[in-house]
Each structure stands twice: as C-alpha cells, then as structure tokens.
Amino acid sequence: MSSIGTGYDLSCTSYSPDGRIFQVEYAGKAVENSGTVVGLVCTDGVVMAVEKLVLSKLLVKGTNRRIFTVADHAGIAVAGVAADGRALANQAAGEASDYKSTYGSSIPGQYLADRLGGYMHAFTTYGSVRPFGNALLISVMDETKGPQLWVADPSGTANSYRGFAVGKGKQHAKVMLEKLVAQNLTCEAAVLELAKIIHTVHDETSKPFELEMSWVGTPSGGKHVRVPADILGPADDAAREAVAEDSSDEDDEGEEAD
Amino acid sequence: MSSMMHAGAPHDQYVPEDPALGTTIMAAAFDGGVILGADSRTSAGSYIANRVSDKVTYLTDSIYCCRSGSAADTQAIADICRMYTSMHSVQCGERPRVQTAANLLNLLAYNNKDHLMAGMIVAGWDPVDGGSVYSIPVGGGIFKQDWTIGGSGSGFIYGYCDAHWKASMTKQECLQFVRTAVSLAMSRDGSSGGVIRTVVIDSEGVTREMITDKDLPFRT
Numbered sequence: 001m002s003s004i005g006t007g008y009d010l011s012c013t014s015y016s017p018d019g020r021i022f023q024v025e026y027a028g029k030a031v032e033n034s035g036t037v038v039g040l041v042c043t044d045g046v047v048m049a050v051e052k053l054v055l056s057k058l059l060v061k062g063t064n065r066r067i068f069t070v071a072d073h074a075g076i077a078v079a080g081v082a083a084d085g086r087a088l089a090n091q092a093a094g095e096a097s098d099y100k101s102t103y104g105s106s107i108p109g110q111y112l113a114d115r116l117g118g119y120m121h122a123f124t125t126y127g128s129v130r131p132f133g134n135a136l137l138i139s140v141m142d143e144t145k146g147p148q149l150w151v152a153d154p155s156g157t158a159n160s161y162r163g164f165a166v167g168k169g170k171q172h173a174k175v176m177l178e179k180l181v182a183q184n185l186t187c188e189a190a191v192l193e194l195a196k197i198i199h200t201v202h203d204e205t206s207k208p209f210e211l212e213m214s215w216v217g218t219p220s221g222g223k224h225v226r227v228p229a230d231i232l233g234p235a236d237d238a239a240r241e242a243v244a245e246d247s248s249d250e251d252d253e254g255e256e257a258d
Numbered sequence: 259m260s261s262m263m264h265a266g267a268p269h270d271q272y273v274p275e276d277p278a279l280g281t282t283i284m285a286a287a288f289d290g291g292v293i294l295g296a297d298s299r300t301s302a303g304s305y306i307a308n309r310v311s312d313k314v315t316y317l318t319d320s321i322y323c324c325r326s327g328s329a330a331d332t333q334a335i336a337d338i339c340r341m342y343t344s345m346h347s348v349q350c351g352e353r354p355r356v357q358t359a360a361n362l363l364n365l366l367a368y369n370n371k372d373h374l375m376a377g378m379i380v381a382g383w384d385p386v387d388g389g390s391v392y393s394i395p396v397g398g399g400i401f402k403q404d405w406t407i408g409g410s411g412s413g414f415i416y417g418y419c420d421a422h423w424k425a426s427m428t429k430q431e432c433l434q435f436v437r438t439a440v441s442l443a444m445s446r447d448g449s450s451g452g453v454i455r456t457v458v459i460d461s462e463g464v465t466r467e468m469i470t471d472k473d474l475p476f477r478t
Contacts, residue, residue, distance in 0.1 A: 103346065104361030104400070111350055144352075144386050 011127040023131060024124050027154035030133030031080040035209065036167035036201050037066070038194055039077065039137040039149045040180060045187040045217010046139035046147045047227070048077040049194040051167065051202055052210045067214045067226065071096035073106050073141040075214050075224035079166045080154075081133035088134060092116055109140035113150035113158035121156025131155075135166040139224065141216045169201025176200065187217045191227055195239035200246075211236045275303035280449020282411030282440050283313060283324035285381035285391045286423065287404050288432035291460030292381040292389040295436035296324050297411065297444050298452030309452045318343055318354045320464065321382030322457050323363065326409035327375040327396060335376055339363040356382040360392035360400055368398025377408045383459045411443030411450035418442055429458060437469060441476040 008014050009022030016022060035051040050066040067077045068089035076092055078085030095115045099107035116136065124131045131154045138150040138158075151166070152158040162181045165173035176197050185193065195211060202209055213232055216224035226232075283296045296313040299306055313325050315336045321343070325332035342362045347354040360380040367376060374396075381391040393406040405423050407415060419439055427435065437454055444450045454474065458465040471477065 102361065102365065103358045104364075105355070105357055108350055108352075114349075 012124045012129075012131065013127040021124065021155075024155050027080075027131040027133045028135075031135045031154065031166055032168070032170075034079040034167045035066075036165060036169040036173055036198060037077045037079040037135070037137055038163070038165040038173050038177065038197055039139055039151075039161075040163040040177060040185070040190050040194060041147050041149045041161075042185050042187045042190045042217065044147070045141060045215055045219065046149050047187050047190040047194055047215045047217075048075070048137055048139050048149075048213065049198050050077050050079075050212040051169070051198045052212045053207045054210055055207060061210065065212065067212055068093075069214075069224045070112075071100075071107060072223050073143070073216060074109070074112060075139050075216060077137040077139070077214065079135045079137075084132045085134045085136070088116065088120070088132060088136060091119055092136075092138070106143050109138070109142040109145065109148035109150055109160070112140065113138055113152060113160070117152045117156045117158035119156075120152060120154065124154070124156060137164060137166070139214070139216050141222050141224070147217055165197075168203065169198075172201045173197050187215050187219050188231075191215070191231060192235045192238060195232075195235045196242055199239040199243040211239075275301075280411070280447065281313065281326040281409030282407070282415070282443035282447060282450040283326050283377075283379055283409045284407040284412070284419075284436060284439060285324060285379045285405065286427075286432050286436055287381075287389045287391050288427045288429055290389065291383050291429065291458060292391055293429075293432050293436050294322050294324050294379065294381050294457045294459070295440045296455050297409075297440055297450040298455060299450055300329055301449055306451075311452070312455060314455050314457045314466075316340070317359050317380070318347070318382070320384065320459055321354060321356050321359045321380065322459065322464070323359075323381070324379040324408065326377045331374045331376045332378060335363060335366050335374070335378065338366055353384055355384040355386055356380060356390040356392065357384075357387060357402075360390075360394065360402075364394050364398055364400040367394050367396075371397045379406055379408055381459070383461060385461075389460065407439065407443075409443075409450065411440075411447035414446040415439045415443045429460070433458065434475075438475040441474045444474070445476045 005016050005022035008016035012023045035053045037050045039048040052066050069075045070092040076089050096107045120132050123129045136152040140148045142148050149161050150158050151164045163177035180193055213227040215227050280301050285294045294314045298311045300308040300311045315323050317323055317340050339362050343354045343359045377396045378394045383389050391403055393401045440454045453468050453470045456467045
C-alpha cells in the first residue's frame with residue numbers, strides 16, 4: 001500500500017492523520033528498491049546471500065561489499081542505502097567489541113539486534129536527522145542459543161526469523177524460503193538453495209549482478225566468513241543453470257500450447 | 259595505607275585504622291556446583307570490630323562473592339557489581355552468568371586500582387557453564403580456576419590446599435576441604451578468626467551454613 005503524505009512527510013517529527021510516520025516509510029522504499037538480500041537459519045548455522053547489482057563494468061569484482069563481519073560469530077547483510085549500511089555495520093562492530101570488553105563473552109544475538117534497532121530508531125525521533133535507509137539481516141551463532149537470524153528495519157524494530165528476504169525480489173523470495181524452512185537444511189545445502197533464490201528473483205532486464213554470500217556455523221568453525229570461492233563458484237554456476245533450465249522449460253510449454 | 263591517609267600527624271598521636279578484612283576466603287568447584295568459604299573477623303588495627311562478619315556476599319540468586327581487603331571498598335564494589343549484573347540480566351532476558359558478574363567486578367577492580375584495596379572471589383552456578391570460580395586479586399585481573407584462596411590467611415594453607423584438592427569431589431568432600439582449609443588458616447593467621455561461613459551453590463539453589471568453635475576441624 002503506497003501513498004504520498006503531502007504535508008505530513010517533511011520530517012520524522014510529524015505523524016499523518018492516520019498515524020503514519022512517512023519519512024520512515026520512505027526510508028523503507030530505499031530498501032524495497034535495493035537488490036534482494038535473503039537469509040536462512042540452518043541446522044548447523046546461518047547463511048545469507050545478496051543480489052549485488054553491478055552498476056559499472058569498471059568495478060573490480062568483489063568490491064562494493066554488502067555483507068560485513070561485525071564480530072567473530074556475527075555478520076550483517078545490508079539492503080538499501082550502501083553508505084548508511086556501512087555506518088550501521090561499523091556501529092554493530094563497536095557494540096560487539098564493547099560488549100566483550102565489558103561482559104567477557106560474545107555478544108548475544110538478541111542483545112546486538114536490540115542495540116542496533118535502538119540506534120536506528122533514535123534517528124526516527126528527531127527532525128534534524130534522517131532515518132537509515134536500510135534493512136539489516138544479522139546472522140549470529142549465539143553462544144547459548146545457537147544459530148539466529150535477526151532483521152532490523154528503518155523504523156528500528158528488530159525481530160528474529162527462521163528465514164527472511166528484503167529488497168526487490170522479496171515477495172517471491174519469501175515464498176521460496178517458506179518451503180526451505182520446513183526442510184531443516186544444513187548450511188552446505190542452503191548455499192545452493194539461496195543461490196537459486198537470488199538467481200530466480202533477479203530481474204534479467206536490470207543490471208547484471210554478483211552473488212555475495214556468507215555463512216556462520218559448523219562449516220566455518222563458528223565464525224562469520226564469506227562462503228569460500230570454491231564452494232560459492234560452483235553453487236553460483238549451478239543455480240544459474242537451474243534457473244536457465246526452468247525458464248527454457250517454460251518457453252517450451254509456451255510453444256506447445258498453440 | 260591508613261598511615262598514608264594521616265601523613266603529617268605527630269608520631270605519638272593516635273591514628274585510627276580503617277576496618278579491614280584480614281581474612282581467609284576461598285571457593286572451590288565440585289561436581290555440580292561450587293562452595294564458597296570464609297572466616298568472620300573484621301579488624302581495625304588490633305581491635306576486632308566484628309567477630310561474626312559475613313564475608314560471603316550475595317550478587318545474584320546463584321552467584322556470590324568473597325571479600326578481602328578494605329571492608330568499605332569491597333562492599334562498594336559488590337554493590338555496584340550486583341547492580342550492573344542485574345541490569346544486564348534484565349536487558350538480555352537471561353539468568354546472569356558467573357562469567358558476566360566476574361568480568362564486571364574485574365572492570366571495577368582494575369579501572370579503580372589506584373583507589374581500592376580489594377581482593378575478591380566470584381563463584382556461582384549458571385546453566386551455561388555450570389559451577390565456576392573466578393579469582394580477582396588486588397589490582398584487577400580475572401582468573402578462572404577450579405579452586406582459589408585469598409586474604410592474609412591464605413598464605414598459610416597453600417600447601418594444604420595443593421595437597422588435598424582433587425577434581426570431581428562430591429559436595430560433602432568439598433565442604434570438608436573448605437572447612438578444614440579455612441580452619442587451618444584461622445588457627446595460624448591473627449587477622450582471621452571467628453566462625454566459618456560456607457555457601458554451597460548448585461543447580462537446586464543456595465545453602466548457607468556456619469560452624470562455630472567446637473565444630474571447627476582445627477582450633478588454636
């Protein structure tokens with residue numbers, strides 16, 4: 001449901017008559033127009049994938065990162081305004097480091113998500129700043145609770161999910177994720193499945209994309225790292241082929257049906 | 259230390275001493291929990307200000323600390339640590355861990371080392387790590403150990419503890435170990451004495467006991 005809020009949308013300090021804060025909703029639009037980001041909690045960890053649209057042929061491959069490691073056991077995938085996302089990832093890294101210095105153990109997922117959400121929320125309460133134009137997917141291997149996926153949106157709310165998607169292809173991606181959640185995949189299996197989701201939801205008519213993926217769990221010794229190239233590469237290729245086959249099957253069906 | 263506070267007083271003028279916990283304190287882990295033990299003497303110079311002090315202090319329902327050094331300093335540290343630990347547990351929605359309380363106490367001890375005289379032991383039980391014992395000596399530093407002793411009386415019982423501690427003791431064996439060790443220290447250290455207070459902490463809860471003169475394993 002989109003509408004413009006003429007007159008009530010000039011700053012975060014105004015509500016509309018129907019109780020909406022339009023600036024926060026507009027920040028959400030920046031997320032909706034961004035490349036798709038998906039995350040899935042697996043039996044032995046959490047995997048995240050980003051459809052990183054490549055805006056220029058001159059870009060070095062692998063640059064313009066959208067996934068950040070913020071602690072040994074936690075990482076953040078960013079959708080929306082890239083620069084804002086980078087600032088939030090740095091903030092998260094600071095939170096995780098301070099937590100360890102103060103309390104002596106790794107920052108719990110809930111605590112990190114709440115602190116980041118609170119930080120983002122603060123920027124929705126003043127007219128002199130703007131909200132962060134990001135949704136964050138936070139993957140954590142919590143010391144006591146195991147693998148967790150937290151999602152923070154521009155309003156500053158943070159929730160825990162078994163799987164989630166944000167960005168352009170989120171509707172279709174969520175449908176595919178719901179099926180995957182029931183399958184209780186391992187991280188290894190999820191890498192291929194998430195690659196397929198990204199390839200499926202990618203709009204062929206838009207710019208080309210790079211697949212960026214990370215995992216935290218048993219395959220990485222409990223550390224948040226990028227999925228190694230020798231696993232990501234084949235998964236990327238396999239997903240591309242699988243999606244190409246699916247669409248060529250559809251083409252065949254179209255021809256027969258005259 | 260108190261002589262520094264009264265520098266410049268004529269040498270024959272009475273100079274009061276700050277209350278100190280001369281002390282023997284200890285904590286030891288057994289199979290399923292921990293036991294904290296302490297004597298009960300608080301001295302101000304040669305005057306025993308309190309002969310039945312409680313040096314084993316509540317931090318949370320399943321985490322306690324032993325205090326040695328300045329009575330005022332250690333009470334203040336324990337109070338502040340209690341507050342921070344409870345706030346953190348509310349924020350996380352989880353039972354506080356012994357590791358958390360110990361690290362918070364260490365921050366206080368280390369960052370204020372110039373102004374404090376406090377040697378403390380934090381021990382308790384939590385669902386993540388089970389029974390744990392942490393030693394935070396004067397000046398800070400945090401050391402997780404199976405057992406630890408502290409205070410002026412501890413120097414007399416290192417040999418006894420080294421020889422008699424063993425891993426995976428039962429609760430009764432550990433209780434006997436703690437009581438005997440503290441009793442031996444009290445019999446040799448002039449700054450330790452009174453009763454022996456023990457606190458047993460396991461998954462079921464906390465049990466406080468006190469033994470007095472005729473029940474002490476060793477007497478002066």
